[in-house]
Amino acid sequence: MKTTTREFEHLPFNAFWEKGYKDGNVSTMGGPNHDIVELAAALPPGTRVLDLGCGEGRNAFFLAGRGCQVTAVDRSAAGIEKLSALAKRTGVPLRAVVADIAELELRDTWDVIMAHGVIDYLDNRTWRSLLARLKAHTAPGGYNAYTCMLFTDEYPAGPEFLAAGFKHSLAQGELAAFYGDWEQVRHDRYVKWDQHPGIPLHCHPVDKLVARKPGGGGPAPRREPVPVGEVDLPRALFDSVAMGTPAEEVLARCGEPAVVDTFTMEGVQLGVGPTDSLTVDGYRLSLWYYGRAVLYVINGRVWGRALHDSLPVRMTFG
Numbered sequence: 001m002k003t004t005t006r007e008f009e010h011l012p013f014n015a016f017w018e019k020g021y022k023d024g025n026v027s028t029m030g031g032p033n034h035d036i037v038e039l040a041a042a043l044p045p046g047t048r049v050l051d052l053g054c055g056e057g058r059n060a061f062f063l064a065g066r067g068c069q070v071t072a073v074d075r076s077a078a079g080i081e082k083l084s085a086l087a088k089r090t091g092v093p094l095r096a097v098v099a100d101i102a103e104l105e106l107r108d109t110w111d112v113i114m115a116h117g118v119i120d121y122l123d124n125r126t127w128r129s130l131l132a133r134l135k136a137h138t139a140p141g142g143y144n145a146y147t148c149m150l151f152t153d154e155y156p157a158g159p160e161f162l163a164a165g166f167k168h169s170l171a172q173g174e175l176a177a178f179y180g181d182w183e184q185v186r187h188d189r190y191v192k193w194d195q196h197p198g199i200p201l202h203c204h205p206v207d208k209l210v211a212r213k214p215g216g217g218g219p220a221p222r223r224e225p226v227p228v229g230e231v232d233l234p235r236a237l238f239d240s241v242a243m244g245t246p247a248e249e250v251l252a253r254c255g256e257p258a259v260v261d262t263f264t265m266e267g268v269q270l271g272v273g274p275t276d277s278l279t280v281d282g283y284r285l286s287l288w289y290y291g292r293a294v295l296y297v298i299n300g301r302v303w304g305r306a307l308h309d310s311l312p313v314r315m316t317f318g
């Protein structure tokens with residue numbers, strides 16, 4: 001992979017994540033995405049992973065800690081410096097590079113390429129050209145995983161997204177159509193509320209796609225609907241659950257969820273929420289499903305909530 005070393009001063013460094021990246025004590029985006037934790041079960045040590053727009057590296061750090069060979073790229077020097085320092089301090093080997101992914105020249109082949117909350121900051125032509133190259137540089141049987149924001153009239157982009165250079169460059173279904181020739185391992189649509197250092201609670205409609213290139217070996221992905229039941233948490237009650245609410249208080253106010261799915265990550269991890277320190281020792285994420293309303297309970301507190309449009313699914317491999 002050839003990277004560019006030019007300066008990026010013209011790019012929007014008033015982006016809401018920069019403040020957190022520059023603070024070595026806070027976790028800006030929380031721990032790894034649960035779809036990446038799920039996918040990790042299918043990745044043997046040595047899996048070649050490229051994380052584009054990695055930020056401070058919650059997913060890159062997690063996979064590198066599990067033996068993957070990770071290269072993480074972001075145009076934010078602050079994000080890359082923070083990730084490099086964390087990797088060095090914890091002895092987790094990974095490669096972290098400052099570069100503009102729009103200009104990325106790919107030479108190697110990768111087993112997993114991911115971009116979470118990133119390609120929406122490229123214009124339509126640029127992300128299409130990049131993704132065509134990513135598809136070509138993915139090994140047979142390899143994965144591409146994306147989280148994109150599809151703001152709507154009902155859930156418009158907040159000023160922090162616009163200030164960060166959000167482009168509105170993806171239409172509903174466009175990413176899935178782009179991967180029409182690959183197996184769509186999972187494709188989730190939901191609206192998620194969360195919080196970041198210095199940014200109050202905000203919301204984003206999410207389009208999350210994990211696609212697998214035809215061919216190759218490795219364990220086959222299996223998709224299973226989560227039996228979330230018919231009854232959603234009443235909207236006013238859902239809206240009233242504040243970030244940081246302890247699990248016991250949620251139980252007292254909302255009752256038992258229909259289903260709880262738990263992901264446990266051992267060892268040093270990026271921290272859990274906006275008031276949390278940079279790292280935690282061990283990380284436990286539970287998704288509490290009240291119908292299609294989901295509370296993200298992390299290490300005993302609510303640090304996110306979502307309303308699903310697509311039917312929630314679980315992935316297993318083997």
Ligand SMILES: C[S@@+](CC[C@H](N)C(=O)[O-])C[C@H]1O[C@@H](n2cnc3c(N)ncnc32)[C@H](O)[C@@H]1O
Pocket residue numbers: 017029052053054055056057058073074075076079099100101102115116117118121122
């Ligand atoms: C919302 S943050 C997500 C960070 C990370 N993927 C995560 O999930 O925590 C978006 C990231 O994309 C990076 N980014 C946006 N446009 C980029 C570009 N053209 N080249 C490289 N990085 C970019 C930003 O610097 C920022 O770190």
